[in-house]
Amino acid sequence: MTRKGNVKLLQGNEACVEGALYAGAQFFAGYPITPSTEIAEGMSRLMPQIGGKFIQMEDEIGSIAAVIGASNAGCKSMTATSGPGFSLMQENIGYAYMTETPCVIINVQRGGPSTGLPTKIAQSDIMQARWGTHGDYTAVTLAPSSARECFSETVRAFNLSERFRTPVTVFTDEVLGHMREIMTVPEEGELPVFDRIKPDVPHEWYRHFEITPSFVSPMASFGEGYRYNVSGLTHDQDGFPTAVPSEIKDKLDKLRLKIERYLDEIASFRTEMMDDAHVAVISYGTVARASYQAVRMARDRRIKVGAIQPFTIWPLHEVKLREMLGNCRKVIVAELNMGQLVHEIRRVAPRHTEVFALNRYDGEVMTPHQILDKIREVL
Amino acid sequence: MTNTTIHSDVTHHFLRPKKKFPNVWCAGCGNGIVMGALIRAIDKLGLEKDNVAVISGIGCSSRMPVYLDFNTLHTTHGRALAFATGVKMAKPHMKVIVITGDGDALAIGGNHFIHACRRNIDITAILIDNKIYGMTGGQFAPTTPGGSRATTAPYGNYEKQFDVVKLAIGAGASYVARGTVYHSTQLEKLIAGAIAKRGFAIVDAFSNCHTYYGRMNREGDAVAMIQWFKTHAMPIEAARKLPPEKMKDKFVTGLIHETDATEFCDEYQALVDRLAGKEAGR
Numbered sequence: 001m002t003r004k005g006n007v008k009l010l011q012g013n014e015a016c017v018e019g020a021l022y023a024g025a026q027f028f029a030g031y032p033i034t035p036s037t038e039i040a041e042g043m044s045r046l047m048p049q050i051g052g053k054f055i056q057m058e059d060e061i062g063s064i065a066a067v068i069g070a071s072n073a074g075c076k077s078m079t080a081t082s083g084p085g086f087s088l089m090q091e092n093i094g095y096a097y098m099t100e101t102p103c104v105i106i107n108v109q110r111g112g113p114s115t116g117l118p119t120k121i122a123q124s125d126i127m128q129a130r131w132g133t134h135g136d137y138t139a140v141t142l143a144p145s146s147a148r149e150c151f152s153e154t155v156r157a158f159n160l161s162e163r164f165r166t167p168v169t170v171f172t173d174e175v176l177g178h179m180r181e182i183m184t185v186p187e188e189g190e191l192p193v194f195d196r197i198k199p200d201v202p203h204e205w206y207r208h209f210e211i212t213p214s215f216v217s218p219m220a221s222f223g224e225g226y227r228y229n230v231s232g233l234t235h236d237q238d239g240f241p242t243a244v245p246s247e248i249k250d251k252l253d254k255l256r257l258k259i260e261r262y263l264d265e266i267a268s269f270r271t272e273m274m275d276d277a278h279v280a281v282i283s284y285g286t287v288a289r290a291s292y293q294a295v296r297m298a299r300d301r302r303i304k305v306g307a308i309q310p311f312t313i314w315p316l317h318e319v320k321l322r323e324m325l326g327n328c329r330k331v332i333v334a335e336l337n338m339g340q341l342v343h344e345i346r347r348v349a350p351r352h353t354e355v356f357a358l359n360r361y362d363g364e365v366m367t368p369h370q371i372l373d374k375i376r377e378v379l
Numbered sequence: 380m381t382n383t384t385i386h387s388d389v390t391h392h393f394l395r396p397k398k399k400f401p402n403v404w405c406a407g408c409g410n411g412i413v414m415g416a417l418i419r420a421i422d423k424l425g426l427e428k429d430n431v432a433v434i435s436g437i438g439c440s441s442r443m444p445v446y447l448d449f450n451t452l453h454t455t456h457g458r459a460l461a462f463a464t465g466v467k468m469a470k471p472h473m474k475v476i477v478i479t480g481d482g483d484a485l486a487i488g489g490n491h492f493i494h495a496c497r498r499n500i501d502i503t504a505i506l507i508d509n510k511i512y513g514m515t516g517g518q519f520a521p522t523t524p525g526g527s528r529a530t531t532a533p534y535g536n537y538e539k540q541f542d543v544v545k546l547a548i549g550a551g552a553s554y555v556a557r558g559t560v561y562h563s564t565q566l567e568k569l570i571a572g573a574i575a576k577r578g579f580a581i582v583d584a585f586s587n588c589h590t591y592y593g594r595m596n597r598e599g600d601a602v603a604m605i606q607w608f609k610t611h612a613m614p615i616e617a618a619r620k621l622p623p624e625k626m627k628d629k630f631v632t633g634l635i636h637e638t639d640a641t642e643f644c645d646e647y648q649a650l651v652d653r654l655a656g657k658e659a660g661r
C-alpha cells in the first residue's frame with residue numbers, strides 16, 4: 001500500500017488507482033476494455049486489501065449502474081473504461097446527473113468511432129464528455145497529462161463529485177494510461193480529500209434534493225434512517241416524480257447552477273510563458289506535453305509564444321480563458337481528433353483573436369515539431 | 380417467520396403518505412396485489428424499514444417503490460439488478476428487493492438477470508409477469524405466448540418465449556418460485572421465503588394486464604383474467620404427481636427450486652478476511 005509519500009514508477013492507469021485510494025474510494029465496478037484494464041486490475045488487487053469492494057460486472061452498463069447504487073449506499077465509487085464502454089454507460093451517466101449521485105468515471109481514450117483503435121491514442125471523446133447523454137445537464141471533466149496528474153486529478157475528481165453531488169469524468173488516453181513515469185506519491189494530508197456533506201436535520205425534515213442557497217443538497221445514504229426516494233424521472237425536492245412546470249425548471253436549474261456558481265473552484269489551468277505571448281497553444285492531456293516542448297523550441301527561435309493547458313475541460317472557464325489569452329492575436333488548438341475543443345475556443349475567444357486548429361487523428365501522438373511547424377505557419 | 384402481522388395497520392405503516400396517491404396503475408391491475416403481498420411479507424419477517432432497499436427499473440411494475448416507505452431507487456430500464464448489486468455490496472446487511480417486469484428483467488435486462496442468478500448475490504427479485512409491455516402501450520414481451528396479439532404483433536406473436544423459472548434455475552438462482560395475483564396468500568409466503576433466503580431469489584408473479592393483453596386477446600376484464608390464474612394454476616406438489624398430458628394447459632406454482640450455495644457478498648467478505656489475516660500474520 002502506498003498511502004505514505006514515496007517515489008514510484010507508475011503507469012497513468014496505475015496512478016489513477018493510487019489516486020482513487022488516496023481520495024478514499026471504497027467501491028469499484030468495471031468491465032475489461034483496452035486501454036483502461038489496468039485500472040480494474042489494480043482495483044481487484046487493492047480493494048479487498050483495504051476492505052473496499054471490487055466487482056467485475058457483466059458489461060459497462062452494469063458497471064456504472066453498480067457504481068451509482070453503491071454511491072447511494074454511501075461508498076465513494078468509481079469505474080474506468082474506454083470509448084465503446086463510455087458510450088454504453090451514457091444512459092446511466094445521465095441517471096447519475098439527474099439523481100445527483102457522486103461518482104467518478106475514468107475514460108482512457110482510444111481511437112474511434114466504434115471499436116476503432118483499441119491500442120492507439122486519441123482525444124476524440126471530448127464532446128461526448130460534455131453532451132454524451134441526452135437532456136440538459138452540466139458536465140465536469142478533468143484531463144491530466146502525466147502520471148502525477150493522473151493521481152492528483154483523480155483525487156480532485158472524487159472531491160468535486162462529492163462536493164457537488166455529480167458524476168465527474170477523468171479523460172486520459174492510451175499513451176498516458178500506459179506510459180510509466182517516476183512520481184512522488186503525495187503524503188497523507190498533502191492533497192485535500194473531501195467527503196459529501198451529510199444532513200444534520202431530523203429524518204422527517206430531510207429532503208434528498210433540497211434546493212439550498214448553494215444549490216448543493218446534503219446527502220444521506222441508504223440505511224441511515226432517511227428512507228428517501230431516488231428516481232431518474234424529473235422529480236421534486238423529495239425525489240418524487242413531478243410534472244409541475246415550476247418544479248421541473250427548478251430541478252434543471254439546480255443541476256446547472258450548482259456547477260456554474262463554483263466555476264472558479266472547479267476550473268484549473270496551467271500556463272507557460274503567456275505573459276508576453278503573441279501566439280498561444282491550447283492543448284490538454286498528452287498533447288500538452290508536446291506543446292510545452294514546442295513552446296520552448298519556438299522561444300529559442302525568439303518567437304513569442306505561450307501554452308495554456310486546461311485541466312478542467314468541462315465546464316470551460318470562459319472568463320478566465322479570455323483573460324489568459326490577453327493580447328494574443330493567434331491561438332492554436334492542438335488536439336488528437338478532427339477538431340472538438342477548438343469549436344469551444346472559437347466561441348469564447350476574444351474578437352481580435354484568430355483561432356487555428358491543429359489536428360492529428362492517425363493513432364499517433366502529436367510531436368513538438370508538428371506544433372512548432374504550426375506556430376511558424378500561423379505567424 | 381410467524382404468521383402474525385406485527386403492525387395492525389400494515390398499509391399505513393409501510394406506504395408513504397402524501398402526494399403519491401392515487402397510484403399510476405389501471406383499475407384492477409395486479410400490481411397492487413403484489414405490493415400488498417410484499418409489505419405483508421416484510422411485516423411478518425419483522426424487518427426494519429430503514430434496513431430495506433427497494434429498487435426497480437422502468438415499466439408499470441417499477442413504479443412500485445415510490446409508494447413504499449423504504450430506501451427506494453427507481454432506476455433505468457432493465458438495470459435494476461445491476462444497481463441493486465452495487466447497493467448490496469456496499470451495505471451487505473441490508474435487505475435488497477428488486478421489483479421488475481417481464482420486459483424489464485428478461486429483454487433489456489436479461490444479461491443482468493442471468494448474472495445476478497449466477498453470482499447468487501443476496502437479492503430478492505419480484506418479477507411481475509403480465510406477458511406484455513404495459514407502460515408503453517401493449518407491445519409483445521419475451522414472455523408473450525405464441526399467437527397472442529400485441530400492438531407490435533398485430534398478426535399474432537411468432538416469437539418463442541422465455542420460461543422464467545427454467546432460466547433462473549439454469550443460471551444458478553438459489554430460490555425460484557412462482558405465484559399469481561389470484562393466490563395472494565401464497566404469493567405473500569413465497570415472497571417472504573424469497574426475502575429470508577440468503578442468495579439470489581426470484582418470485583415470478585403472474586399478473587393481469589387486462590388493459591392491453593386482455594383487451595387485445597379477448598381474455599376479458601381484470602376479474603376474468605385473475606380467475607384464469609385460479610383455474611390454470613397447479614401447485615408444484617400436485618403437478619409432480621400428474622402425467623404431462625394433464626399439465627398441458629396448466630402452469631406450476633409454488634416454491635419450484637431451492638438450493639443452498641455460498642452467497643456472493645459472503646464469499647467476498649471471506650476474501651477480505653483472508654487477506655486481512657494474511658497481512659496480520661506477516
